[in-house]
Amino acid sequence: MTKPAITLPLLFILLTLIDISSCASTVFNVVSFGAKPDGATDSTAAFLKAWQGACASAASATVVVPTGTFLLKAVTFRGPCKSRLQFQVTGTVVAPTDYRAFGNSGSWILFANVNKISLVGGTFDARASGFWSCRKSGQNCPPGVRSISFNSVNDVIISGVKSMNSQVTHVTVNRCTNVVIRNVRLVAPGNSPNTDGFDIQSSTGITLTGSTIQTGDDCVAIGPGTRNFLISKLACGPGHGVSIGSLGKELKEDGVENVTVSSSVFTGTQNGVRIKSWARPSTGFVKNVFFQDLIMKNVENPIIIDQNYCPSHQGCPTEPSGVKISQVTYKNIQGTSATQQAMKLMCSKSNPCTGITLQDIKLTFNKVTPATSLCSNALGTSLGVIQPTSCLNR
Numbered sequence: 001m002t003k004p005a006i007t008l009p010l011l012f013i014l015l016t017l018i019d020i021s022s023c024a025s026t027v028f029n030v031v032s033f034g035a036k037p038d039g040a041t042d043s044t045a046a047f048l049k050a051w052q053g054a055c056a057s058a059a060s061a062t063v064v065v066p067t068g069t070f071l072l073k074a075v076t077f078r079g080p081c082k083s084r085l086q087f088q089v090t091g092t093v094v095a096p097t098d099y100r101a102f103g104n105s106g107s108w109i110l111f112a113n114v115n116k117i118s119l120v121g122g123t124f125d126a127r128a129s130g131f132w133s134c135r136k137s138g139q140n141c142p143p144g145v146r147s148i149s150f151n152s153v154n155d156v157i158i159s160g161v162k163s164m165n166s167q168v169t170h171v172t173v174n175r176c177t178n179v180v181i182r183n184v185r186l187v188a189p190g191n192s193p194n195t196d197g198f199d200i201q202s203s204t205g206i207t208l209t210g211s212t213i214q215t216g217d218d219c220v221a222i223g224p225g226t227r228n229f230l231i232s233k234l235a236c237g238p239g240h241g242v243s244i245g246s247l248g249k250e251l252k253e254d255g256v257e258n259v260t261v262s263s264s265v266f267t268g269t270q271n272g273v274r275i276k277s278w279a280r281p282s283t284g285f286v287k288n289v290f291f292q293d294l295i296m297k298n299v300e301n302p303i304i305i306d307q308n309y310c311p312s313h314q315g316c317p318t319e320p321s322g323v324k325i326s327q328v329t330y331k332n333i334q335g336t337s338a339t340q341q342a343m344k345l346m347c348s349k350s351n352p353c354t355g356i357t358l359q360d361i362k363l364t365f366n367k368v369t370p371a372t373s374l375c376s377n378a379l380g381t382s383l384g385v386i387q388p389t390s391c392l393n394r
């Protein structure tokens with residue numbers, strides 16, 4: 001058979017060529033607006049001018065940050081813009097090393113009220129070691145800034161981006177819809193305080209795939225109002241794992257629904273997959289969650305639900321958590337636990353967890369001592385081999 005065929009890679013190249021020729025996007029290079037790739041000159045005004053040009057462009061536009069190191073202070077890239085925007089970074093963007101430069105801005109780089117935006121490539125280094133030292137020494141420090149934030153942004157692609165040394169969270173997604181995140185690396189030392197990887201809340205339709213997070217706090221923190229969030233092919237560690245929560249801090253709070261974490265590896269993390277709520281009354285809930293095909297390597301709490309969260313035992317009433325957890329499936333989770341108690345399902349006394357499914361779990365502690373499990377107020381069913389033995393109540 002010598003049928004001439006257009007192979008898939010060839011087809012892809014052809015389509016890419018067509019794409020480039022037909023959607024020539026207007027380019028706004030930050031250097032043309034006065035940015036200096038010397039790592040020392042403040043390029044904030046130039047970045048803003050390039051953004052404003054792109055944002056006002058009737059045709060699809062690209063802000064280009066070329067090779068070199070650009071110093072950027074706290075900045076907001078605000079919409080609405082006229083058409084689809086791309087923010088394409090080849091170089092490195094660095095923050096001022098003096099953390100006091102941020103004041104109370106909350107964010108270093110903020111995208112707000114934009115629709116249809118892609119952030120592609122680049123390294124964003126917040127250079128926060130001075131800030132962490134301040135925090136660790138117990139001085140009076142500013143609250144810290146998130147490195148890259150998306151607020152009220154719809155149709156977002158974040159691809160090939162690296163964030164390093166954030167003061168606090170690397171990337172936040174707040175009140176957004178339809179967000180695709182792929183091939184992203186978030187890196188900070190394992191002992192850096194409060195450096196969450198992703199913080200997601202009040203957002204719907206998020207995909208996070210093929211990414212690596214090595215940081216000092218949660219790799220991914222999933223907050224109130226998160227719906228339809230798919231995480232796959234994540235490498236997490238060091239860090240505190242993937243956490244739904246903390247939830248239920250507020251009395252009136254939105255829930256979390258439809259979260260899947262699959263085909264991911266946790267290495268040396270504090271937690272694997274965690275659901276965490278304050279020991280306070282709340283209208284919050286968690287439902288339809290799938291944790292599947294996960295590998296745990298020396299993880300302190302591979303599987304954990306903790307509804308008794310009350311840091312320093314302060315500000316939490318003695319009531320149980322009002323957050324209602326239901327329909328949570330743990331399937332094909334294997335590997336090693338760094339503590340004997342590999343599975344802890346500690347649910348609320350007033351709102352027991354219901355519809356928990358355990359299927360094909362194999363977690364070991366060490367060669368001599370088997371791993372154990374601990375449940376309270378956790379109702380559900382087990383299928384297949386469960387090791388440590390299931391402690392669920394029917």
Ligand SMILES: *[C@@H]1O[C@H](CO)[C@@H](O)[C@H](O)[C@H]1NC(C)=O
Binds near residue numbers: 228257288
């Ligand atoms: C959650 O997933 C279910 C099943 O796929 C779907 O029917 C439901 O609409 C989803 N919830 C939301 C809020 O989109």
